Amino acid sequence: MSKSLLLPRLGETMEQGRVVEWFKKPGESFTRGETLVEIETDKTVVEMPALADGMLRKIVAEVGEDVDVGGMLGEYDVIGEESSAVPEEAAAAAPAVAAAPAPEMRSQAASTRQDVTTGLRATPAARRVARQGGIALDDIAGTGRRGRIERHDVETRVNGTGYVGDANQAREVSAEGVLYRNLPRGRVAYREWRAPNASGAPLVLLHGFSGDAQVWSALASQLQRRGKHVIAPDLPSHGATDFDSADVDGMAAAIVALIEDLGLGGIELAGHSLGAAVATKVATALKSKVRRLTLIAPAGFGTEIDDDFIDGMAHVQKGGGLMHLLRRSALNPPLLSAQQLDQMAGAISKRGALAALAGNLVSSGRQQIDIRSELSALDAPSRVIWGLDDQIIPWQHASRAGPDIPVHFIPQAGHMPHWDQPQKVAALFI
Incomplete structure (x- = not known):
């Protein structure tokens, strides 16, 4: 039937x-x-x-x-x-x-997914917290209906301390599944998606201006299901990272410190827009530790940019204004309620850190950063991904990447191809 x-x-x-x-x-x-x-x-x-x-x-x-x-x-x-x-x-x-x-x-x-081979039943929230904390579900006793593993069952495994894992590599976990590392400059927030049998170098993703680690959720979830280990931090001045930086160099230094504190060996590195400029400087600092560098709609290839978008994000006050800006950045912006949009706009406005950063990125309608010389000096294989409907930074800037750097154009994608075409972008990382 x-x-x-x-x-x-x-x-x-x-x-x-x-x-x-x-x-x-x-x-x-x-x-x-x-x-x-x-x-x-x-x-x-x-x-x-x-x-x-x-x-x-x-x-x-x-x-x-x-x-x-x-x-x-x-x-x-x-x-x-x-x-x-x-x-x-x-x-x-x-x-x-x-x-x-x-x-x-x-x-x-x-709310429940059952592993048909093992009979394991756990809520998506429980699975997410377990993935982020590197905890196996098969040895957790569920307290939910018919033995279902609930989120609090996984959180109980942190021994009531708020930390997951080995004591020497403690990772603080918030109620929202955000992980933290205490570094000399302050606390860096990050999210993690780890496949049970992850192979290859971990992939570190760096978001763009006014974003945070959650902008990678759709892409990271797909990569995790395909056997990848993904780490996405909140850059300084963004998200739950509790200290600010008004320039790309300061942001890069914080990410280098995080990667070293996490004890990662070789990594794959990718950045979007502003995050691409940060990623280039991180790759310069880490040298051979970076196995491959991917730049998505990168800033720093030319002068043209939608400066009204940058100024709007830096000074947004209301959820409606934020939604208008998100529609300019992507063909398929995320589904957000009016309450969520107001909360996000309020958080940006209250922190007030993006205005100073915006002033160092864009002046008189032109980009103030240039990463091409640093990119050309890298030994790590590099590539560029760009949406052909980008309204923030012209995709034609890709022609300035250099003769040895491959460029992947994504049709029907704006400035956020990992939102508009997550499957096509994910396929490039497999």
Whole structure:
């Protein structure tokens, strides 16, 4: 029997979701509990499990598409009996405030992923905290329904100290899963995505102006599932890192200190926009430790830039203004609620650190940094990735990268190709 796979309401404020990744292709079979598709909401990323054994017949909503609650994601054939406790059509159509079964539905369907080979059941939040803390789930006793591992079960493994791992390499973990390292200049925040059997050099990702580590979430999650170990810090003056820097050199020094403090050997390094300029200076300092350098829509190749965007981000006050700016940076900006946008704009405004940085990056409408000479002097293999719809820094700057540096152009992508085309960008790192 064929059925429609509909997008359920996964939170009280949810009106829409974005397809992040399909885990099955049309014609592939699945068992009950296997993850079919990953959905990004205005608050989180959720894995949707199958409610019965079956086969995916058709994908209607492709990766990157936005779907309204109750909208069709795909079609599938049911093999055997479907769970009557969690009907998908009812879940999708039910109002968030009126559906009495909704909390149970979310805990069983939207919030739990079961490893079909081991019977392990854990919430996405528990899995995320475990990945970030380098903790194996298979030896944790779950306290949730039917032995499900909850987030607090994983957090209990930090021995009540707020730290995960070996005492000599303690990593402070916040309630939001942010990791911290105390360095001479202050505390650096970072996030980590580690595959259970990660291979190759760790990939360190450096965000751009006014961003933080979370801008890499979609890309990092895909790389993690493909066996990579990804680390993304908040640059000084950004995110949860508690000290500021008004220039690229100061930011680079902080990242070098973090990499050394983490005890990383050889690394792969990538940076976006401002982060690309920082990454180039980090690669210069770390020399042979950097196995490869990737620059995504880099600053420092030319003078042209949308200085109104930089000034707007540095002085943003309200969520509406922030959303207008995000739409200029990407064709598919993240789904954020009005409350989240207001909180983000408020945090930028309250900190007030970006104005000084912006003044050192752009003056009289022109970029004030140039990384081409440092880039040409590097021994590490380097490359450039650029979206062909970039409205912030012209993609034509890629022609100035140098004759020995390959350039990958991403169609249908703006200044944030890792938002607009995360799968295409991820494929370049595999």
